Amino acid sequence: MTDLSGLFAPERVVVIGATDREGSVGRALLENLSTFEGEILPVNPNRETVLGEQCYPGIDAVPDTSSSDLAVVAVPASGVVDVVRQIADADLKNVVVITAGFSESGDRGRQREQELIEVAEEYDLNLVGPNCVGLICTVSGLNVTFAQGRPPAGNISLMSQSGAFIAAVLGWAAQHGVGFRHVVSLGNEAVLDEVDFIAEWGDDPDTDVILAYLEDVDDGQRFIETAREVTKHTPIVVIKSGRTEAGAEAAASHTGSIAGSDEAYTAGLHQAGTLRAMNIQEVFDFGQVLAGQPLLDHDEVAIITNGGGPGVLTADAIGESRLTIADFGDEVSADLAELLPEEADVTNPLDIIGDADLARFRQTLDIVLGADTVGGAVVLSVPTALFDFEELADALGDLQKRHEKPVVACLMGGEEANHAADILETYGIPNYFDPARAVPGLAALAEYRDVTERAYESPAEFDVDHERASRILAEAVDRDVEYLGVEAMDLLDAYGIPTPAGGLAESAADAEAIAAEIDGPVVMKIVSPDIIHKSDMGGVEVGVPIEEVQDTYQSIHERATDHEPDATVIGVRVEELVDPDESTETIVGAKRDAQFGHLVMFGLGGIFVQIFEDTSFRVAPVSDREARDMTAEIQAAPMLRGARGRTPADLDAVVETIQRVSQLVTDYPAITELDVNPLVVSPDGVHAVDLRLTVDSEELLSGY
């Protein structure tokens, strides 16, 4: 793993392109560096001094350069590659390139960026950018950015693929008391990317939370592997832009690259153990509560309030979250009843009534946080004449520390609430006006607990018939088709996925012979790479008795050629009729994503997928645990578990099929899309009844 600490803790900073011209990047860099505790060395061939300091004509003129220096480059794009080479020649390893005009701007820029990458690789440089706002380390006072605003120090580190996002956040953070340890604007990520900083900050004992604004992830598998390790101990909160269709279109126009599907990001970010924030507010809300509070041990929480209405609003917010309202239990309720006025209800939400004073807040909160059933608490207060918000803030902080359970506060008011919020901040307790903001923060503490508790099991490796599978795919390539249908059912069979007994008939006699091996009437399906919607053109017959098989073979064949005279007809698949009692049609699919590799999908068939989009995705390879989660997280899951008096479906068989499909596409990356649709699921097992897949023939040929 590359050590990037030199980027944040250099001894000296060399500023190449330093100038005192008003409004220039070079000047802003120097001004922002004023807090840096080390030496600053301006470089500019056209100046002897900059802002009164000695200026060097080139980095080769700077004395005693070493790998413990950081270079920041703000010269015109055309000169950057040469300058970076000079930096490397002067033994520096850590470089920040601010200059724009690289891969984000046309062919010339792309070529420049390639050259920059080559220099960086040649010298093994830790290079940030180009086209970035720079980086900050609040510990050493290092601020090599040209942005306004200086964030306070803290235990959160922030990276962003958008420079504008950094520029917007710095001033805002200063005002809202959000403290950072490191901040990096990633720019074009020519060399160092988001995964490198996740690894770096994961190793940094003083970074308690990592926040990331991402527009795309270049190598999804690497991202998952790295983040999965880091999130075992350090939470990562990600805001991924371009998650809606409108956003993705805007992103494509903004970054010039099409990011992967949001299904892939949703699955990948989840498998990586990151928490996903849906807006800017959430990124920082989650960051602050994760940085300041212990995790929720379990999902039941208490609400304590001196006003009924806000308590109900909080219960609404909890009702919308994964959390639940804790049941206090008789003993705790009895203790509370002793303390509280008669008219107070001793249930949760606990309304300690408008005449509550500080002592009542303190005593009830002490009892409630002490209750085993309570994992954490939202404490609300409206201002009254009976106590001071600042005293209440101190009491909350004290009790939170004592009970070691997370507390979030809604001390709702004006100026006095702000002062109380400042006090709460010293205890790491966030304060909000709106309970609808407090509850998601608490829920994030539960979500991250799940991440820390989950065991990353390796995907199972089933014993499969590779040779046969490769042969089937090779045959497809020989036939010069990219699209395969039921003729490839044997591929599933080779991977141990149950398919109906049967086979491909290339003549009417063949068909009868196959049917003779099968008990009862059969199903017959046209097999042609040119006919995708088989049923629509009469290409499927269900329940054909043995004596009609030959005739049916002919009629299917005729309908196919009538329908599509130029269609290549491979034959007719004859197979056992699968129609178990209490069956449900499901789909197991996979598609290749540019960033994350194969994405495996599960859902119920038909309109559940098409209209309700009730599907679940994971990035392959999929483990047993993940496959099981997929079957549980679709909305229609109760149907499989046996809703409405039905016998539960054989979920184990579904879970295994998902994993076998995952293994198949992982083994054959040339499969670009695959749909087992339907996978018929019953209480007694599964049957893959139909199949479509597309392969990248060229890739297949080169790979196998």
Add this chain to the structure above:
Amino acid sequence: MTDLSGLFAPERVVVIGATDREGSVGRALLENLSTFEGEILPVNPNRETVLGEQCYPGIDAVPDTSSSDLAVVAVPASGVVDVVRQIADADLKNVVVITAGFSESGDRGRQREQELIEVAEEYDLNLVGPNCVGLICTVSGLNVTFAQGRPPAGNISLMSQSGAFIAAVLGWAAQHGVGFRHVVSLGNEAVLDEVDFIAEWGDDPDTDVILAYLEDVDDGQRFIETAREVTKHTPIVVIKSGRTEAGAEAAASHTGSIAGSDEAYTAGLHQAGTLRAMNIQEVFDFGQVLAGQPLLDHDEVAIITNGGGPGVLTADAIGESRLTIADFGDEVSADLAELLPEEADVTNPLDIIGDADLARFRQTLDIVLGADTVGGAVVLSVPTALFDFEELADALGDLQKRHEKPVVACLMGGEEANHAADILETYGIPNYFDPARAVPGLAALAEYRDVTERAYESPAEFDVDHERASRILAEAVDRDVEYLGVEAMDLLDAYGIPTPAGGLAESAADAEAIAAEIDGPVVMKIVSPDIIHKSDMGGVEVGVPIEEVQDTYQSIHERATDHEPDATVIGVRVEELVDPDESTETIVGAKRDAQFGHLVMFGLGGIFVQIFEDTSFRVAPVSDREARDMTAEIQAAPMLRGARGRTPADLDAVVETIQRVSQLVTDYPAITELDVNPLVVSPDGVHAVDLRLTVDSEELLSGY
């Protein structure tokens, strides 16, 4: 309509229970009244002066009392009724009762409240409370509350059923520049309730937006009727607490009353034309943008930004809203291309690039707001050295006024953004750090436009056979049952809802006779008020040929008595087999809600209702437009419109059935629940195939 203006613009205020005891309500009231421009008259029999002012022993001692005075009551609960009678005797009409200890606290309190209501009715008083925080009018400086914080003046009026909510908001509003015209804490609503203030503020030309925090609505029909009129010209934003299961439970414990179902509130608030806010933040965000900006003419909006990332985040927020990203069109794009640097993309979101100065912002915004395809805009800016946020704020305000299209801003930064926000506020333009907050505000402007544009048509009155319907229901009462099944199919027939041909057979011979009238095999169903799940016990046979009808009659009968020996068996319904091509099973239902009256429901049958809860509700009576909206707003709507190559279903017949069911339950309020399930819908019409309803027999008997 009661005139409530005297509550807000009295000549003098009589404070009964005035005192200078520190921390008392009486003292807080006097202190808060210090800004009032009229005379303040303290009343307290135990004091000669209060805070240095003359104090009267009773209201009868106050000189020249008249209906233009306002009385505020803060004496102990036991004395309130007498005091209010004295107030009335002194000719005052407007009274605010702060005192608690009424219906919210036990039997004694409930009795007191009843007495209070009687006095108020006797004297025709405008009485606010009891158990409230009071009211405020910023115009006259009137503040008869005991709460801390004093909101600035504005054109928004706020009511709340939670006093704590008011207490929380006042100080916060002062700090966040949210200005109010009137504020009312409704308390127990013994006399005046939320509907009265909606009517009052609807008539107030200076209230531009009404905000309401509601815990329940007592008379849903009255609420809908009043708010429907008011929202034609004045937007109402409602936050209804207790909308989730957790919230509703908390509310029940808090208010002691069970509010109606959230489906009823969702439907009722929508039909009333109110906008529903889901959290506190939204209430005020919606309020501010509605008070400050014109409505969106259409849903296409522009995004203008000097930073790509924030633009993409805004596109995401738009992707999640009802709004869409406007297409600029060739002409506008060409104009923009002339203005912008070559590397800028002239599409929407429009990134005018980080080196944009004020002139570029101004010119591009002028072009974009001038575009016909653009209904409004989100303008984003991150801070740069090239211009000042305050100048940009003025430019935005100027252009917004000039183009008369709504603009919301995200000038993202720290201190400088706050100053800019103050300037934007003078133009009525809200400013946010997070685009995810800006976009819902803009969407609220579109939602309210829909409200102003919708015509409230009267529900249709179909020609139905009342007499027959009443007879059928009377028969049920005679049989002493509350639950009716298919034996009541004639009720639907009487209301013109198509049912399968057939009838009730009370003997095997009967059954054969009915079957003989029907073409083809029939469906036979057990008819018994004691057997709800007919199919489960073998009580339904489908496709019975005429020759088997007599035997089937016997076997169904036997199975019924085997299954439920004590069941009353009325007979067997014999009917035509309805199985049209391309049919879909739907449900039309109705249930009586305590607050809103009957709620009519539509959805697809089976798991769509049970697992996906994909249903749509309206409060009866339902108009044609509303019934049509119901069929359109379920998620599965594409199935009815003819998804996947199907022939579209006969939606007109569905729409008519919904209205006929609405008319049926409106005509017979004693029907507490009714389900036509399934209503089989095909391209050729509808058939009500099964029916269950429950009636309140006592009510039915007394009513008809």
